[in-house]
Amino acid sequence: MRSISGTRNRVVLTVFGILALVAAAWLCFAHLGVAARWPQAELILAHGSSTPGSIATGHRVWLLPVSAVLAVLAVVIGIALLATQVPAQTPTSTLRLTDAEGNQLATLDPDVLGRALGEHAQQIPGVLDADVRVSGATSALWLQASVGVSEDAEVPWTLDRVRQRLADDVERALGRAPRQVDVLVHLRTKGSAGNRGVVPSAGAGRDRGIETSTPTAPQGSAA
Amino acid sequence: MTATPRPLRRYPTRAVAVTLLAIVLVLLGALGIWLLGVLIVTGAWPPEAGAAIHTIGGSRLDSPQALTAAIVFAVLGLVMLLAAFVPGTPSRIQILSDDVPGETVVPNRDLARRIRLAVEHLDGVQSTRVRVTSRRAEVNVRAVLDDAAPIRAASDQAVAELRPTAPMRIRTIK
Numbered sequence A: 001m002r003s004i005s006g007t008r009n010r011v012v013l014t015v016f017g018i019l020a021l022v023a024a025a026w027l028c029f030a031h032l033g034v035a036a037r038w039p040q041a042e043l044i045l046a047h048g049s050s051t052p053g054s055i056a057t058g059h060r061v062w063l064l065p066v067s068a069v070l071a072v073l074a075v076v077i078g079i080a081l082l083a084t085q086v087p088a089q090t091p092t093s094t095l096r097l098t099d100a101e102g103n104q105l106a107t108l109d110p111d112v113l114g115r116a117l118g119e120h121a122q123q124i125p126g127v128l129d130a131d132v133r134v135s136g137a138t139s140a141l142w143l144q145a146s147v148g149v150s151e152d153a154e155v156p157w158t159l160d161r162v163r164q165r166l167a168d169d170v171e172r173a174l175g176r177a178p179r180q181v182d183v184l185v186h187l188r189t190k191g192s193a194g195n196r197g198v199v200p201s202a203g204a205g206r207d208r209g210i211e212t213s214t215p216t217a218p219q220g221s222a223a
Numbered sequence B: 001m002t003a004t005p006r007p008l009r010r011y012p013t014r015a016v017a018v019t020l021l022a023i024v025l026v027l028l029g030a031l032g033i034w035l036l037g038v039l040i041v042t043g044a045w046p047p048e049a050g051a052a053i054h055t056i057g058g059s060r061l062d063s064p065q066a067l068t069a070a071i072v073f074a075v076l077g078l079v080m081l082l083a084a085f086v087p088g089t090p091s092r093i094q095i096l097s098d099d100v101p102g103e104t105v106v107p108n109r110d111l112a113r114r115i116r117l118a119v120e121h122l123d124g125v126q127s128t129r130v131r132v133t134s135r136r137a138e139v140n141v142r143a144v145l146d147d148a149a150p151i152r153a154a155s156d157q158a159v160a161e162l163r164p165t166a167p168m169r170i171r172t173i174k
Helices: A006-032 A039-043 A052-058 A059-086 A108-122 A155-174 B015-042 B047-055 B064-085 B108-120 B149-160
Strands: A093-096 A105-108 A129-139 A139-149 A180-188 A211-216 B092-095 B104-107 B125-132 B136-143 B168-173
Touching: A006 A059, A006 B015, A052 A211, A052 B047, A059 B015, A059 B104, A105 A108, A108 A129, A108 A139, A108 A155, A129 A155, A139 A155, A155 A180, A155 B125, B015 B064, B064 B168, B104 B108, B108 B125, B108 B136, B108 B149, B136 B149, B149 B168
Parallel strands: A139 A180, A180 B104, B136 B168
Antiparallel strands: A093 A105, A129 A139, A211 B168, B092 B104, B125 B136
């Protein structure tokens, strides 16, 4: 299933957030004249009377090449960040089937297994489409499925059947149950099999009236 | 890149914020390459940017313009740190736990549409607007009904059938 790394994005935002705050602090200290009151900090802080032109002239020897390098780095980092915002698949490796002694008997492309599992899951009544991604090792398979289910179907029953069928098919094919079966459900009307969901918005008119709050407690698992 | 799949129920990835940051970096970097490239080659700033550079270069650091720049940097920095540290609301809800290890999730908007369809089938309902988060569903209904009980019942049933793993409060407003 394609995704973007949220952790990496948040680390990037943290780094640049801190850099922006450091720049703001440096300008504030110059505005408040901290360098005049704290002479030891004159190496890194600027006086309020300074101008960017005077600072650049005083440090021209190293400031010009460093600025050029930073400009190039900014472009490279920006392009790299844009590239990482394209959702990517989790990499998979070929599945190796072995006997009891550990001798390799055969290899299996996980995409082939995923297609077979998806086609079998699609035969369940109520399932409009199913796309299964197989990852992990043969001894600990991880399935992630994106399943379109008709709104008119018995959704809980259909999803239970999908999950059970995926787990059973893997156990039958590879001799052991999968480590995990994750299912992303898209509830669709039959006429919109390619439609991933419509944002509902039909008229305004929120009158003051009856407001009730009904907590819905989680129920136990289905048989 | 890790080979472990990511959970289906995830917090927002902050892709929009990082995309904007990336675009700004590329634009600033390209501007810097152009300005510094011309300076290094010709020994002078580009004529098109000369006036602006002269103005910025001559501004004192204790001027109001510098303070404004500091405030802008501070605001941007705080916004980025907030985006990084505030988890946000997942766009999917976990439902239907069973004996098979793993999770089943449904997008918030699909659940909202399910509730809307269930309510709109009721006699007397003219229009419905539903907003769903991970813990709450807010159902705004325009109807000629005197009693909101059928609307509440339809909303509750539409959600309860999917058995969300976390308690979900449903608020109906007529």
